[in-house]
Amino acid sequence: MKKKIAKKLKIVVFTGYACNNNCRFCIAADKRLLPQKTTAELSREIYQARNKGAQILEIIGGEATIRKDFSHMVSLAKKIGIPEVICATNGRVFSDLSRAREIVEAGMDTLVFSVHGAKAAVHDALTRSPGSFSELCRGLENLKKIGFSNINGNTAVVKTNMRGLPEIAGFYAEHKVRNVEYIFVDSNSGGANNNFFELVPHISKAAPFMRRALEIGLKAGFGQWKVRYVPLCHFTGYEAQISEINEKALFLTEHWAPDFKNLDVVKSRAAVGRRKTEKCLGCRLYGTCEGIWVEYLKNYGDEELHPVQ
Numbered sequence: 001m002k003k004k005i006a007k008k009l010k011i012v013v014f015t016g017y018a019c020n021n022n023c024r025f026c027i028a029a030d031k032r033l034l035p036q037k038t039t040a041e042l043s044r045e046i047y048q049a050r051n052k053g054a055q056i057l058e059i060i061g062g063e064a065t066i067r068k069d070f071s072h073m074v075s076l077a078k079k080i081g082i083p084e085v086i087c088a089t090n091g092r093v094f095s096d097l098s099r100a101r102e103i104v105e106a107g108m109d110t111l112v113f114s115v116h117g118a119k120a121a122v123h124d125a126l127t128r129s130p131g132s133f134s135e136l137c138r139g140l141e142n143l144k145k146i147g148f149s150n151i152n153g154n155t156a157v158v159k160t161n162m163r164g165l166p167e168i169a170g171f172y173a174e175h176k177v178r179n180v181e182y183i184f185v186d187s188n189s190g191g192a193n194n195n196f197f198e199l200v201p202h203i204s205k206a207a208p209f210m211r212r213a214l215e216i217g218l219k220a221g222f223g224q225w226k227v228r229y230v231p232l233c234h235f236t237g238y239e240a241q242i243s244e245i246n247e248k249a250l251f252l253t254e255h256w257a258p259d260f261k262n263l264d265v266v267k268s269r270a271a272v273g274r275r276k277t278e279k280c281l282g283c284r285l286y287g288t289c290e291g292i293w294v295e296y297l298k299n300y301g302d303e304e305l306h307p308v309q
């Protein structure tokens with residue numbers, strides 16, 4: 001009999017939506033001006049997360065690292081016994097060696113760098129922040145200098161960078177980034193929803209580049225690289241590299257944001273955010289697959305979904 005693995009509770013605490021980048025596709029594009037959580041509120045939530053049994057605390061924004069109290073939050077979480085603290089970041093703060101050192105010394109376990117292009121021209125056009133790519137690269141160098149190697153990556157896949165995914169994969173391989181997610185852009189809200197036709201690619205056009213990026217990882221020995229938010233019919237043979245399947249098996253995820261609390265992220269995404277259609281009936285992967293974003297179906301329809309026999 002297969003041994004059942006106990007799922008880890010992962011609590012994602014959003015500090016607020018302020019950011020030093022301004023990504024075109026950002027899901028929080030319309031929320032930037034909402035008030036930030038205070039230090040007292042965040043400290044309280046970190047205690048609550050520990051008391052609830054969180055094994056992983058993810059602190060995110062906006063861009064959480066731009067807060068003056070960021071390192072304090074990391075060290076508080078570690079001090080009160082949360083085993084793993086991670087942060088998804090645009091990486092710019094780490095271009096300052098002393099800040100990089102301060103955050104690592106506070107006890108940060110894992111950083112997830114968002115890389116949206118392998119060159120400044122592509123990355124900076126998407127972040128709408130000139131210099132953001134070179135700061136990200138300097139951040140990677142600084143972390144290397146101080147011996148911090150627990151760096152993962154994620155890339156939002158949109159029309160303007162999808163052809164460059166193999167190059168981005170090369171960038172990750174060169175920097176020996178073991179865990180990478182290529183994320184098919186969430187078009188249900190925020191920037192990708194506001195500028196849908198400009199940003200959201202057809203899945204049938206994006207998938208070959210996403211698969212090629214996975215192949216580059218496999219060849220370089222990075223079998224952990226994954227794709228996220230994709231209909232599985234475009235990724236048959238890559239089932240071991242689908243983030244949602246992995247996430248469902250290993251984690252219970254909660255989101256604690258300033259404007260909402262979601263106590264079962266996986267369930268609500270499948271129930272509300274994404275859809276399968278009548279075309280999917282009879283598909284062998286129906287039970288595992290979450291389909292595609294609701295807004296995607298509204299705009300592009302379901303022609304590209306192909307039941308897997």
Ligand code: SF4
Pocket residue numbers: 231232233234276277279280283284285286289290291292305306307308
């Ligand atoms: S046909 Fe539908 S259920 Fe099957 S893999 Fe595609 S999206 Fe998923």
